[in-house]
Amino acid sequence: MKVFSCLKLDGDEAVEGVHPVVEETPLSIFINGRHFATAMTSPAMQEEFVAGHLFSEGIVKGLEEIESLNVEENVVKVVLTNPIRAIRSKRPILSGCGGTSSFLDESKLAKVVSDLRIERGDLRAAVKEISMSQLHKATGGVHSVGLFDRRGVICKVEDIGRHSALDKVLGRGLLDGVRFEETFVATTGRISSDMALKCSRAGVGIIASRGATTSLAIEIAERTGLSIVGFVRGEKMNVYTGRERIKG
Template identity: 50%
Template sequence: MYREIECIKGDSGSFELEGHSVIEEMPLAVTVNGRHALTAMISPDMLREFVIGFLFTEGIIKDADEIESIRIEDTNAGVLTKSPFKILVSKKTVLSGCGGSMSYLDIGKLPEINSDLTLDSETIRNSVKEALDSQLHVLTGGIHVVGLYDPNGKVCVVEDIGRHNALDKIVGYALENKIDLSRTYIICSGRISSEMVRKCLTANIPVVVSRGATTTLAIDIARSRGLTIVGFVRSKKMNIYSWGKRITDIPDTVTDALQESEYD
């Protein structure tokens, strides 16, 4: 995941040659039934899980069982599926995520969340503290963290140069292990963008939490599709932007006021 690289370190006008831990990045070209699907800039672990998660969140497969084989060699991943690969339209949306990627889904046709999951704010704070305690981030300063949690605690934590890549790896892991994603929630280290929201909706993950910011488009989509967004979780503070009724210790008067504002 990282290599020691020589560099010149400066401190108060003093310069010395020292080593520094630098996060690894690699291109992964993915083909499905012989056709190029994407090239992702990615951290070199959990590549199989990434491929499965990406194909699922892009609507290319409906379940991991649709995949006949995945062959990964160096920087290439070849996938064979049981059904023909959907024709890729020529007009692609370049997303704003780390590393860059492309989406083949019409954002206006995204599914609504179907889940009865509820959480309290203390559980959210504790999950953020646990998931984002990354020694790799401390060492390199160049990694995103995404954690998958359920009511019983941590399921899986993934680190990658791109938070979208990490989320796809999480989804792929869950699909391979037959985890009910409607009973889970996501913790992430970076901004909650519309693309992170889109992937959560496709996977039916009802809550996404970050210690960072979100975007207006992410909030608008989440409000219309039943996804709970929680941002700026730091110390005792947090911002709930949508579907606050899933947070059980918020007074009903407050969640009702938010719900009303969502339809303004």
């Protein structure tokens, strides 16, 4: 977080002041010596972000496929046992804001195999916990995502992007050897198709948000077995898919 000067307007009043602003930094990722991508993220947890992104995008199937991962001055150098997946043809970009699911090949979608059952109160508590971000209260510029199991929070992260925040908690879980089939995700942001795909690839059983979901995310969840819960606010929530995992 940095503080910048600004002119604050309120009706007819104009006052010189300052306001805290979230940091956004470029992170260049090189895989086996070749430039893979430059991501714009919050500067914290860069190692977790890269590990989680490679995992949630299906570029690596597990930690054993990452031979080394070194971060230095916003540059990450990764060596993979199978770098071919990183230079494959780009697949369609899923915006989560419309389109069609006709390109979703059932045989290529990761299936969620999870016996997780969660009380509604645990979902409410998880969403409440990630919603108490002091950084968001100060700046209004970040999303919060948490990885939880039956015992409570495993990891929670704030980032300028909800996808990056999700990658970071998945990366932390991957590095710590977490069994993702025993976990669920809580997010302050919209559950779009790419969020659903990331959770499905990781094997997470449930993703819950205080916000909305999209039609394509629901269609993906129906095909993969992911549970989607939206509008978790107070005593209310909408269970769109996988309702058998929500107790009570």
